[in-house]
Amino acid sequence: MSLIGRQAELEHLAGLIEDIQHRGGALLLSGAPGAGKTALLAEVRTHCASAGVRVLAANGVQSEQQVPFAGLHQVLYPVRTGLNGLPAGQRAALGTALGLADGAAPEVCLVGLAVVNLLAETATTAPLAVLLDDVQWLDQASQEVLSFVARRLCSEPAVLIATHRAGEPSALTSAGLPERVLDRLSAEAAAALLDRVAPGLPAPARARVLDQAEGNPLALTELPSTATESSPLALTPRLEQAFAARADALPAATRHCLLIAALHEHGALAEILAAAGLQPEAGVAALRPAVTAGLITLDSEVIEFRHPLVRSAIAQSAELGSRQAAHLALAEVLSGQPDRRAWHRAAATLGPDEQVAADLEATADRAQRRGGVAAAISALERAAHLSADPADRVRRLLRAGELAVDSGHRDTVDRVLAELRALPLTARQRSLAAWLPSAFDDGVSEGAAGPGELLTLVEQVLADGDLDLAMRIFWGTAMRCFWVEPGSAVRARIIAVADRLPLPAHDPLLVAITAYVAPIDRGDVVVARLRELAAEGSGDPIAYRYLSSAALQVGALTESARFSAAAQPGLRSEGKLALVARALAVQAWSCVRLGDLLTAAPAAEEAAQLARETRQPYMYGLARAVQAEISALRGEYEQAETLAAEAEQVGLAAAARPVLAKVQLARGIAALGAGRYADAFLALRRVHDPADPAYQLALRCYLLPELAEAGLRCDQADEVRKIVADLEAAALSTSSPALTIGLRYARAVLATDDRAESLFRTALEADLTRWPLERGRLQLAFGEWLRRQRRPADSRPYLRAARETFDALGMPGWSERARRDLRATGEASPEHREDAYHDLTAHELNIARLAAEGLTNREIGERLYLSHRTVSTHLHRIFPKLGITSRTELGAALQPTPA
Template sequence: MRGRHNECDVLDRLLSDVRAGQSRALGVRGEAGIGKTSLLDYLAARATECRVIRAAGVESEMDFAFAGLHQLCAPFLDRLDRLPAPQRDAMSAAFGLRHSDAPDLFLVGLALLSLLSDIAEDEPLICLVDDAQWLDQASAQALAFVSRRLLAESVGLVFATRSESAAEQMTPHLSELHLTGLGDADARALLQGALRSPLDAPVFAEILAEARGNPLALLELPRSRTPTELTFGFAGAGAVPLAGRMEQGFLRQLQPLPAATRRLLLIAAVEPVGDVTVLWQAAQHLGIPPGAAAPAEAAELIELGTRVRFRHPLLRSAVCRAADVRDLREVHGALAHVVTLDPDRRAWHRGQACAGPDENVAGELERSADRAHTRGGFAAAGAFLQRSAELTPEPSRRGARLLAAAQARLHAGEFDATARLLGTCESERPDDLQGARIDLLRAQLAFASSHSSEAAPLLLAAARRLEPLDVALARETYLDAFNAAMFAGRLTRGVGLQEIARAARRAPTPPNPQHSDLLLEGLSALFTDGYAAATPIGHRVLQAFRNQDATRSGTRWLWLASITAADLWDDESWHDLSSRHLTTARETGALSELPLALHSRIVVQLFAGELTTAAHLLEESKAVAEATGGDIAPYGALALAAWQGREDHARALTATAMDEIVFRGEGIGITVAQWTSALLFNGLGRYDDAVTAAQQAAENPQELGAANWGLTELVEAASRSGRRDLAVAALERLSQMTKASNTGWALGVEARSRALVTDGAAAEPLYREAISHLRPTRVKAELARAHLLYGEWLRREGRRIDAREHLRAAHDMFVAFGAGAFSERARRELHATGETARRRVPETEGDLTDQELQIARLAAQRHTNPEIGAQLFLSPRTVEWHLRKVFTKLGVSSRRELVRALPSSVVAARSL
C-alpha cells in the first residue's frame, strides 16, 4: 500500500461508519494496474468483526444475466424465504430457481437490498465488487439500485471499476475515490524493491517514465524484459498503450511455462466462475496432470484456493490471447463435458467448441436463450441466439434466430449491437415477414435509442409492410406509432397522427379482435373522422378496458386507454384505468412503467382535489427516479405546483422541464407545461398571462387531455381580461367536444364556460347547471371552480348575500384541497362581500421531511416496516431509522400516538 495513505484513510472511515450502524457506498476508479484490487484487499483485511463478501466482473460473463449478483448472493440463498413474496419470487426467477415471467430488474434490486439488510442484522456487512466494468448489465443495475438506497443497514458497498463509462453507470451518485499514479518517491521505492539486480540509471529512469506511477507496471515491466533489455534498455515503449505493454509482459512470462501448464491456465481463463473442481475435472478430461499447476503457482501467476484467482485480469486476457483457435475449442469442449449441472453454461461452451454449423448445438443454444429471456436476461438471450444463428445450417432458420437475437439486444439496450445484427439479417436474404420485422426493429431502435423524429414514420412503414404478413403484429405496430407520434406532438416532423390513423383504418381486422384492436379503431376514428364521430367508439373502448381482467397482458396499453378517458371527459374511466395502471405497475414491480403511471395518477388526484395524496405520489415518483436512476418529464410536479399556487416553484420547474422536454422530443410535455402555467395564472388572477399560456396549450388538440383543459383556461382567462371574441371562439371549440362526450364533467365544464360569456341574468342558470353536473363527479376541483365563478358573478351582480354561500363553499374546498392561489382568490372575493375569511394555514406536521412525512403516513395507516419499505424502495431497517426520527420530532413514542399527532388529512391520504 505504498503511497496510498490517504486512500486507506477513506476506506478506514467507511469501515468505521458501517460498524457504527450507517451504510456507505464508494466507487474506486482508475486504470488497469493502478491498485484498485489491492485497496479492496486492504479493506477486507481490516474488516474484522464484519462479514465480507466479494464478487468480480468477468469479461466473458457479461452476457449472463445476474452472474455477478449470483456470486454475491450464492452463500445466502437460504435466506430468500425471509423476503416479501414479490421480492423472493423475483430473485428466485433471476437465479433460475423457479420458472416465472421475467422478473422486473428493479424488483430484483429491491430484493437484493432486503437480503443485504437481513444479512447485516447479524453483523456489519462489507460487499466488495472488483472489475465492475465487466459486470453483466442486470447485476450492475441491481447493485447501482442498492447503492442509491443504502442508509441505515450497516452495509458497506465498494465498487472498483476501470473504465469511465462503467463508473458513470455504477457510481455517478457515490463518493468516488479516483486513483492516480504514485508520486515519484514512492514509485522509485516500489520499482527498486521489484528489481532482482541493480539497473543502470538511464534504464531505471526509462522504466519509471514508462510506468507513470502505475504500481502494477512498476512491478511487471521489469519481469517482462530480458536481461539484455534490462541491461541496455533496448525495449522501447513505442506506441503500445500501457495496459497493452503489461499484457505483452504477461505473455512473455507465459512462454517459458510447460505446455500442460499453459493449457491449464487456458482452462482457468475460459472458465469464468473460478470453480476449482470444474478446473481439475476439465484438466483430467484433457489429460493434464495434477502437477501442471505448480509452475504457474511458483511464478505467482495464479492462486488455487477456494477459487481460482489470476494475479491480474490482464493476465487472464493474455492467456486467452496466446491460445490458438484449436486450443480454445478443445478447452470449451472439455468444459462442456464436465459442466453438467448448468445447462446454459454447458450450451455456451458447446457453442464455442463448434468449428462449423451444427443444428443440435444451435438448438441447445436457442433453448438456453429462452431460459435467459424468462429470467430477464435479454443480453444473455441475445448472445445465445447470435451464436445459435452462426451455427445454424438452414438459411431461413438462421435468419429467424438472427432476428430474435436483434430483438433481445434491443430489449437489453444494446443499440449498437442491435444495429449490427439487423445489418447481418438483411444480408441473409430475409423472406417478406422477416424483412418486415427488420423494418419494425429499426423503427423501435430509433424510438428507444433517441426518441428520434424518425420513429413514427418508421413504425408506420413497418406496420404497412406487416399488414399482409401478420395482422396482429401490424395492428400493435400502429398503436406503437400512435404512441410515438402522440408523445412527439407538435414536435413531430413528417408523419403525423392523421396519416397514421388513415393507414390504421385500412388495416385488416383480425378474426378475434382484442381490446387493443378496439383502441386502435377508436384512435383511428378520432384522428380521421373527428372528435364527435369518434366519441361513441371511444366510450366503448373505455368500457371494454374497465371490464377486462386486470392481468399483465392488459397493462401495455393502459396509458393510451387512460389518456383517452381524460380526452373524453370520462372521469370515472380515467380514475379506474389510471388506478389499475398504477396498482399493476406496483404489484408486478414494473418500475419501468411506474414513473408514467405515477405522473398520470397525480393529475387524476389533482382534478379530484386530493392535493395531499398527489404530493405523496409525487414523493413516490421521486423515490422511483432515485432508485432507478431515471425519470420522465415532471408532468405531475408541474400540475401540483400550479394547483398549489406556488409561482416561483412552478416557474423554476417549467424552465427546467422545457429544456428537458424539447431535448426528449416530447411535444405533449410543452402542452402540459403551458396548460399548468395557464392554470396557475388563472388562480392568481393574472388573466392576461393566463391567456397567452392557454392559447399555446390549446393550439394542438392532437395532444390529448391537456389541450382540452387549455381551452377551459382560455375561456376563463379571455372573458376575465375583456377579450370576449377570443373566449367565445374557445367556447365553441370546447362545446363541440363536451356535447359529444355528454359526461357530467364535460357538461359541467361547458355550462360553466358558457356562463362566463353570457350577459345578464341568463348566466345564472348556466352556473347552477354547471354545479349540478359537477357535484356527483370525481373532479371536485372543477366543482370548486364553478362555485367560485358563480360567487364572483353574484357579487358583481350586487347579490352579496347569495355570493357568500358559493364563495364560502369554494374557499372551504380550496383550503381543504391545499389550492393556495384559488383559496386566496376566493378569500379576496369573500372580503369584497363584507365577510372576512382568515387565511388558513395548513396544519403542521412538525419539521418532517417529505420522506419522513410519507413514512409517517404509511405507518399511521398500519403498514408494517417491510410493507413501507417495499412501497418506498427502502429496507425495513431504514424505515425504522426514519420512524425513530419522526417520533422524536413529533414527541410521540408509538404508532398509536403517531395517528393522533398527524393531521387527519395526512393520515387519510390514499396511496391511489
C-alpha cells in the same frame, strides 16, 4: 492501511464502514486498469474484519459474462439459506434466477427486491458490506439486480462498494450511484511507490519507469523488470505485454494450465486441471512456477490471477489453435453443465455449425426462463452467426431483437437490424424488423417509423393472419398518436383499421387504441365503454393499465385515477416496474386535475424515479412536468420552473408533445398565481396552436379554466372565445368530463354581465364531487364576479367555500386570493395553519398513506420495492414530523385541517 497516495480514498472508505450502523449506501470506484481499485477493496475487506462487518463479495470475469446471475450467485451463496425466509413471490423469483427452482421468468426488479430483503435480514445480525470487483465484467442480469439493490440500501446497515474499469459500459455506472474516480498518483507518491518496490533501480531506469508508468500503481510495480526497454504501446497494452513476457518464460505445462485457467469462468482448480489432463498433485506442481512468477495465487480449490490484465494477456497472446484446443478441453470437462459447455464449444468454432448453434439456442431458452435476458440475447446472436441455414440465422436474430425490445437494449436492435439487411426475409419478418426500432420510447426516438408507416405494417401482418404481432404493432401505432401529431388523415386511416379488427368492442386494448387515435371523434363511445368496463371490474392489471390510459385521453379523469390505482398492485406484484411507472404517471396526472395533490405528489415522484430506472426518458419528462404543475398549484413558483425546464429539455429532444403541453400548463398556472396574466396566456395558448410543438389534440381540451382566466385578465377574451367555439364543436362528439367542466367555466367567466350569473349557477349545479379543484375555481370566480357587481353579501359564501377548498387542497396561492376578496367585502378570514403532512417528502407521504391504510411494513415494502426495515426507518422519521407517536394516529394526521 499502507497504500501509497490513496490516503483520501482510504479515509472515505473507512468512513463508510465506520458509519454503517447509522447509514448505508453505495459507492462506485472507477479508474484505469492498475489504478489500485482492487487493492482498495482489499483494504476495505481488512477494515471490515476489524470492525465486525460481514463481507459478501463477487469478482467480475469476462469469460463468465454469458452465465445469467453468476455474479449474484457469488454474492449470495454464503447466505443462500436466507431465501427460505423471504415472501413466497420473492423467494420464487430469486430461486428461479439462481437456478435453485423452476418457475416463470422473473422480472429483474422482483429479483432485486428479494435481494434487498435478504441482505437487510442478513444485516440484522451484523452490518454488511457487499464488495464487487470489476463490475463491468459481471453478467448483465447480475449488474441490473445489483444496481437496483444499490439504490435501496441507504436505510440499511449495509453498503455496496463496487470497482469499475473506466470506459467500460456497466449498468452500475448509469444507476446514479455516488462515484469516486481514482486518478493517477501524484509525482511524489509515484516516486515513493517505485522506491518501495524497486529500491535499487538505477537512476536512468527509474526515470524511464516513472515516465512510462504515468502514475499508475500497477505499472510502477510491474515495469521495473522491463525498465531497460522502451515501447510505443499505450500503458494497458504495455502492461499486458509485460505479463505475457513473464508467462512466456514459464515451462510449457505451466503455460498450458495458465491458458485454460484464463479461459475458465471462475478458476475452479479441479476443472482446470482436468481439462489440462493432469492429476491434482502433478497439476499443482505444474502451476508452482506461475505462483513464483507472481502471476497467480493458488489454494486447494481456486486459481486466482493477480490482476485481470494477467488473465487477458495470457489469453490474447496465445495462438488461435491453442485457444480453440483449450476451449474444447473445457467443454469436455463441462459435459454435465450444458450452458457453459455450449459457450466453450462456440468459442472453439470458427465456421457454421448447426449443432453448436442449436446448443446455444437451448442455452438462450434456459437463460430466458431464469430471467437472464441479456445472456439469452448473446446466446441467440452467437447461435445466429454459427447457423448454416440463412433462415435459421434470420429466425435467431429476430428473436434476439424481440428480446432486446422487451429489455430496452436499443443498441442490440440496431446491431441485429444491420445484420438482417443482407439476409432474405419473409413478409412477416420484414414487418417485424421494421417495427423493432419503433418499439422504444413509444416510437418517439430518432429513426422510428411514423404512425402511417406502422399502420401499413399492421395491415400487412393482419393480412398474413398474425393477430398477436399485428396488435403489438398497432398498440405502438396508437401510442405514437399521443406523442406526435400524425394529422387527421392518418388518424382516420388508423381508426378505419381499428374498426375492422377481429376484437370485441369492449376489449380494453381496442378501447385504448380508439382513445389514443380519436379522443374527440370517438370520445362518446370511449367514455361509455369505460364506464361499462368499470362496472364489470376485470381485475386484470394490464386491462386496467389500458383503460386508465384511455380514460386520460378522453378527459374521464375520475375513471383514469381509479383504473391507474387498480392496475398498480398487480403490476407491482409481477415486478413490471416499467408499467408501474406509466400507471403512476397517469394517476398523478389525473389526480392533479382532480385537486388530490396528496395522492398526486408521491405518485409523480415515484413515477419519475421508476421511469429513470427503467430507461423511459419521455415518461420521466412527463412525470417531471406533472411535478411542475403540482409545485405551481402549491405556489412554489421557482421550483415549478426548475421542474418545467427539466421536463421541457426532455420533451424538446424528440418533440414529445404531451410533455411540452404539460410544461406549458405548469408555467401557465405559475404565471396566473404570480399575477403575470399575459405570460400565462402566451404559455397556455401554445397548446392550442397546431404549429407549436406543445400542441396536443386531446390535452388542449383540458386546460380551458386556466386559459379562460388568463385571457380575461390580459384583454385576450376574444381570442379565447374563438378557441372555446372550436371546442364547443368538439364537445358535440365527446362527453369528456374534463372538457364539459372546462367549457362551463369558460362560458361563465367570458359571458357578459347579463348572462354570467345564470352560467355560473348552471356550472355549480353540476356534480363536481370528485372535482374539488374545479369546484373551487368556479366558486372563486363566481365570488369575485359577485363582488365586482357590488354584491358583497352574495359573494361571501362562494369566496368562503373557495377559501376552505383551497386550504384543504394545499393550494395557498389560490386560498389567498379568496381571502383578499373576502377582506374586500369586510369579512376577515382565520389564519390558515399549514398541515403537518406538508413537511413530508413525497416518498415519506407515500409510506405514511399506505401505513394509514393499514398495510404492514412488509406489505408497504413489497408495494414500493423497499425492505420492510427501510419502511420502519422512514416511519420513525415520519412520526415526529406529524407530531404523532404511533401508526394508529396516521389517518387523522393526514387529513386536512378544517378552516
